[in-house]
Amino acid sequence: MAAELKYEISQHAYIKLVLHALKHNTTAVNGILLGRVNPQNENVVEIIDSVPLFHSNIALLPPLEIALIMVEEHYGSQGLGIVGYFHANERFDDAELGIVAKNIGDHIFRYFPQAALLLLDNKKLEAVPKGKGQSPLMQLYIRDTSKNWKLAGPDGGSRLVIKEPAANVVLSDYISSEKWQGIVDFDDHLDDIKKDWLNPELFK
Amino acid sequence: MVSKTEETQLNRLENQVDNGGGGAWEYLCLVRKLKVRRSEKVLKYGLSILNDSRKRSALGPEEWTLYEQVAIAAMDCQCLDVAKDCIKVLQKKFPESKRVGRLNGMLLEAKGSWAEAEKAYSSLLEDNPLDQVIHKRRVAMAKAQGNISGAIELLNKYLEIFMADHEAWRELAEIYISLQMYKQAAFCYEELILSQPTVPMHHLAYADVLYTLSGLENLQTAKKYYASTIDLTGGKNTRALFGICLCTSAIAQVSKGRNKEDKESPELHSLAATALEKDYKQRASDKLGLLTSALRSLKT
Numbered sequence: 001m002a003a004e005l006k007y008e009i010s011q012h013a014y015i016k017l018v019l020h021a022l023k024h025n026t027t028a029v030n031g032i033l034l035g036r037v038n039p040q041n042e043n044v045v046e047i048i049d050s051v052p053l054f055h056s057n058i059a060l061l062p063p064l065e066i067a068l069i070m071v072e073e074h075y076g077s078q079g080l081g082i083v084g085y086f087h088a089n090e091r092f093d094d095a096e097l098g099i100v101a102k103n104i105g106d107h108i109f110r111y112f113p114q115a116a117l118l119l120l121d122n123k124k125l126e127a128v129p130k131g132k133g134q135s136p137l138m139q140l141y142i143r144d145t146s147k148n149w150k151l152a153g154p155d156g157g158s159r160l161v162i163k164e165p166a167a168n169v170v171l172s173d174y175i176s177s178e179k180w181q182g183i184v185d186f187d188d189h190l191d192d193i194k195k196d197w198l199n200p201e202l203f204k
Numbered sequence: 205m206v207s208k209t210e211e212t213q214l215n216r217l218e219n220q221v222d223n224g225g226g227g228a229w230e231y232l233c234l235v236r237k238l239k240v241r242r243s244e245k246v247l248k249y250g251l252s253i254l255n256d257s258r259k260r261s262a263l264g265p266e267e268w269t270l271y272e273q274v275a276i277a278a279m280d281c282q283c284l285d286v287a288k289d290c291i292k293v294l295q296k297k298f299p300e301s302k303r304v305g306r307l308n309g310m311l312l313e314a315k316g317s318w319a320e321a322e323k324a325y326s327s328l329l330e331d332n333p334l335d336q337v338i339h340k341r342r343v344a345m346a347k348a349q350g351n352i353s354g355a356i357e358l359l360n361k362y363l364e365i366f367m368a369d370h371e372a373w374r375e376l377a378e379i380y381i382s383l384q385m386y387k388q389a390a391f392c393y394e395e396l397i398l399s400q401p402t403v404p405m406h407h408l409a410y411a412d413v414l415y416t417l418s419g420l421e422n423l424q425t426a427k428k429y430y431a432s433t434i435d436l437t438g439g440k441n442t443r444a445l446f447g448i449c450l451c452t453s454a455i456a457q458v459s460k461g462r463n464k465e466d467k468e469s470p471e472l473h474s475l476a477a478t479a480l481e482k483d484y485k486q487r488a489s490d491k492l493g494l495l496t497s498a499l500r501s502l503k504t
Contacts, residue, residue: 026241028382057409059381061416066446069498070491090382091350099384190443193488 004158006044007084007116007140009033011164013050015171016183016199018137021088021120023180024055030101031185032068033084033116034075045083045114046163049075051197052185059100067186067197074198082108084116086138092122097141102149109143117141117149118160129172136162205374205405206238214238221249228253229263236273239371243280250274251286268294275307279314287311302328306337313345321345336366347379355379370396377409386417404436404444411447420458427451431472439479448476453502473503 017031031052038044051071054063072082085108087101097119105117118138125137140152140160152158162168174180182202188195206214217231228249235242250270253259260267275290291311294304305328312321322345325338332338339362346355359376366372377392393410400406411429414422430447437444452473477499484492 057378057381057412059384059416060412062412062447062450063443065450066498069501070494073494073497091348094350100382103384190446193442193484193491196488196490 004043005114005142007047007158007160008038008044008163009047009136009160010049011162011167011170012203013047014136014162014167015174016050016052016202017086017088017118018120018125018171019174019180019183020052020055020185021125022175023183026090027055028058028090029053029055029088029185030058030104031086032071032082033086033118034071034080035083036080037114045116047083047116048080050086052183052199054187055185056187063186063190064104066190081112083112083114084108084118086118086120088120089122092126095119095122095139097139097149097151105141105143105149113143115143116160128168129175133168134162134165136160137168205371205403206240210238214240218242218245221245232270232273236269241280243277246273246277247281247283247286250277254290268297272303272307276310279310282314284311284314287314302332302335306335306341309338309341313341313348318345318349334365336362336369339366340372343375352379352383367395368399370400374409377413381413386413389413390417402436404433404441407433407436408441408444408447411444415447415451415454418454418458420455423451423455423458427455427472434476442480442483445476445480445483448472449480449499449502477503 013033013035020031021029029052031050033047034049034051035045035047038046051067053067057063068082075081085101085104087098089096089098097117101117101119105115109115118136118140121137121139124133124135127133128137138160140158141149142152142158144150152160164170179202182199184195184197184199186197189197214231214234217227217234220226221228221231222245232246232250232253235246250273253263254267254270254274263270271290271294275287275294278284278287278290287307288311291304291307294301294307298304305324309321309324309328312318312324322342325342329335329338339358343355343358343362346352346358356376356379359372359379363369363372363376373392373396377389377396380386380389380392390410390413393406393413396403396406397410407429411426411433414426414429427448430444430451433441433444434448439445452470480495480499481492484495
């Protein structure tokens with residue numbers, strides 16, 4: 001992909017992903033990004049919502065397949081599709097995009113060539129309560145022409161921005177009030193179908 | 205590993221304590237018994253007992269168990285000063301104790317002083333080479349430092365000696381899964397099913413791994429183990445029910461064009477689908493539409 005793309009993530013989608021990672025701070029977690037190419041500007045990919053998926057045995061297929069079918073079905077009716085994948089590693093020091101994330105990313109790429117892989121940046125997350133930064137706490141990876149997932153650098157090329165500039169402030173607030181307790185992921189749903197992975201009440 | 209009933213009981217108790225209804229000591233005992241990781245709550249409620257001299261003396265000899273439990277929880281929450289204080293109290297009471305020595309090793313771990321922790325553990329192991337907890341701490345240290353292959357090696361060596369440690373088998377399986385080494389994970393679950401054949405979680409995990417490995421034989425076996433999970437859980441396991449449907453669909457895909465003599469009977473799939481629809485209708489009716497479309501796309 002030679003084009004430089006701007007990935008614009010909504011505060012809503014962004015915060016959900018980070019809260020999910022905070023809730024399950026002893027394991028790796030992942031999530032799906034939903035959105036579309038901006039109808040007025042094909043160089044902008046809008047990440048409008050996200051669904052937190054799993055916090056255990058992320059590399060197993062059956063729960064993932066079910067989740068993808070249901071998520072696609074739900075958002076498809078709203079005109080949105082899967083545009084990317086989010087991953088947070090288990091260990092604080094691990095800043096590598098692992099093989100499981102890449103495999104899932106490859107799968108999404110087949111259906112959406114501008115797919116984004118977001119990896120939580122643990123060091124930036126640690127600094128959130130202190131800083132007033134507006135940059136997202138995630139690293140963006142895109143597939144390049146040699147089929148590898150490349151980190152989108154600060155030196156031009158594609159970039160990730162949060163649509164609402166005060167998102168990190170809101171996030172900080174939520175962290176202090178331990179809002180992550182209320183987050184439900186697909187794992188929780190499979191264990192108890194009464195739990196809703198759409199998290200409709202979370203930001204009310 | 206905790207059963208659903210045990211987890212519900214624990215959560216109920218936790219809610220009770222959270223809302224000021226008492227039962228902190230009961231909660232802490234249950235956490236200890238079930239070996240779950242609820243470090244923030246343990247730290248909070250454990251300290252509230254330890255810092256109250258009346259509540260503390262009411263515990264009698266259990267006081268020391270609580271100090272140990274709170275020390276470990278404190279280390280998990282990176283409250284190293286609290287941990288240090290608890291360990292100091294225990295050290296004073298049990299000056300020659302190996303158990304306290306272990307806690308000191310864990311404190312070094314919590315500080316990230318890996319080399320010193322390793323030294324502490326090695327010397328404790330010299331006097332007590334069969335200390336399971338210390339062996340497992342070394343696996344944990346390897347994992348914490350990102351040395352996954354080292355963790356696997358240590359864990360395998362551990363299991364050669366302590367082959368009845370189910371949690372260790374599960375840990376090993378999960379590490380293998382995270383590295384996409386599904387065949388090796390399958391082996392672990394096979395061991396678990398052999399030694400604990402009536403625990404449904406092992407059947408389910410095994411089925412999930414087999415499905416992920418794919419291939420006709422694996423898919424057919426996976427289907428059998430989803431079925432046994434359903435059997436062992438009285439039909440209430442959502443994941444297993446979905447598993448049946450996924451398997452039927454995948455098997456049909458894989459055997460397309462092959463004149464398979466033993467045609468898969470569709471009954472199991474329809475039973476599972478019906479059970480899912482009934483459950484969603486009752487407990488998650490807003491998702492029923494999604495479920496129906498999902499099942500439809502899985503019906504081949």
